[in-house]
Amino acid sequence: MSTTALSPALAGKRVLICVGSGGVGKTTAAAALALRASVDGRSSMVCTIDPARRLANSLGLTALGNAETRVPATALEPLGVHPRASLYAMMLDMKQTWDELITRVAPPEQRERILSNRFYQSLSTALAGSQEYISMEKLWELRRSSNYELIVLDTPPTAHALDFLDAPNRVLDFLDNDAAKWLLTPALKAGKLGMSLFNRGGYVMRGLAKFTGTEMLQELSNFMLAISSLNEGFRERARGVRQLLEDPNTGFVLVTSPHPERMDEAIHFHKMLKQHRMEVVSLVVNRVHPMPTEALWADAATLTPSRRAKVEETLREQQIMAEQDRTGIAQLQAACPGVPIVQVPRFAMDVHDISALWRTGRYLVGDETLG
């Protein structure tokens, strides 16, 4: 029995963050890792972002919400294993987490003003990077306020790797924006925007207003004013998040599928993580097609001609898919030298019950291997 790089990480890290493009199986990988760690004796929490209820169901929960929920022991019964530590799960509701954060950091008299502002609405739901930011913020909060030995974070399906790592900076820029201050401060002081059109930013402001409309600038200045009291708190938290991401007890698990396009993104992602000095514990290549064995071909040769033809065609197709996957994985390995790669096979059906999660975990830690 072999072990993978994920095995010591599950035993030793305090935080694992699953990253990768959309649709590659991050949520499954995150849940499988936390499940495995709890069975092996470390109390664990998986924090996912999957909007589907399926993960919740597979963990024996009717629904997952924005609160930590203990996975009932009965859910694990079909596995025939007895977890030696507790397993918790939660599903991050982005909007609610933002609202909670504001409620926590804003002075009471400012809360309503912020929560109802249009710019806040777009910050908490639509601003690129805000989902990534809030998921890391939640991670930091969980790490600080709870005693789980391991927290596994699933991350939002990011369009670009850069959005993810740049998220804290972008959100901080938003909250503490020199440009906005420079342009709007005279307006803030005077209590109305019209003033600043004749002030230091005047020429520029008039051009901008032509572009966006004056009302929009007015509303933005209101928002800036309302949140200016929060900046120090946000900055401090952002520093905390960054420290957590660079902590030696934190590791990244980069999940991908063997599809060439996904591979390109994984390679790019890996480069970004390296540049930010963040540790990639392992690359997980999900849904790999296994190569049909010689024995299968030999067995097929004994079938009646029409069945043999059908089976051999299927094997040929599998072989092509397996070869494509192999080529992709070799390219991935060449592009990310020194990073261990773990392969998880494509299971016959979609992964969405506890046994399939468990089985995925067995491949992740190396109890079972492909090829």
Next chain:
Amino acid sequence: MAGLLDKRLWIVSGKGGVGKSTVAAALALRSARAGKRTLVCEVNTQERVSRFLERPEAGPEVAQLEQNLWAVNVRPQEAMREYGLMVLRFETLYKTVFENRLVRQFLRFIPSLQELVLLGKIMFHLQEKLPDGRWRFDTVIMDAPATGHAISFLSVPQVLIQTVPPGPMAREAQKMRDLLVDPAVTAAVLVALPEEMPVNEALELHAALRDKVSLRTHAAVLNQSFPERFTEADLEALGGHPELLAVAQAHHDRAAQAVLAGTKLERNLHAPVYPVPRLFTPEFGRKAIEQVMEHLEPLVTGAA
């Protein structure tokens, strides 16, 4: 059923990783072959269409790939510049305002502005005319972002109309919206795989486009479908070969999933579903795109 060739703007979307760009490339090739001057627009992404068609990358400026076929990768910075120049009219004014470092930083935070200029550039090309009065492009194909992003991207005109005071932005948004909701101009093609999540996302996307954008789904493409191969009798006969049975069963399950997915899509979208079989080619290039194109023939021409 009207074919896509009757429409001018073809919007391709769906869950990430389902093959949107593959379908967009195949449709673009077919449109160009029908003699339509065709522009395929990718939206701020790693360019794929030009690569699939084995042509050099187009980049942020419209570039001709081959006869009747042009491509562009619509990126925020260039689109913002074009838009800014359009609104402010003067290069010097544009420079003063938009090339101010602080202003650039500031503009990143105006909600939907980036989407507005990206969509605006695509809609601009849709309305662009040649000196002789003909459309510069007969067909514009938008390889749109994936589900969630696509919804917010395509809702931008509607959202702006509701929130922005009258002015240049509002006028632009109104023009864009009128084109997007006109079924004589625009057709949305949703791409899915025969798996639960991509199908569910296609249904969500369909509902959101209908409710938020007033955009009707023209058709769905069920990509990478496995055709049925093994009969029940075949599977029974393989009983004595457990490993081969597993291989056959897996294929059989995937084929069954494709049938189920197709039925679910058709029933909920009230639109035709066109399956494209999983291709088994070692290289995914132009040849593969041409194969996909053949399977999409009835979608493009409207022939049964």
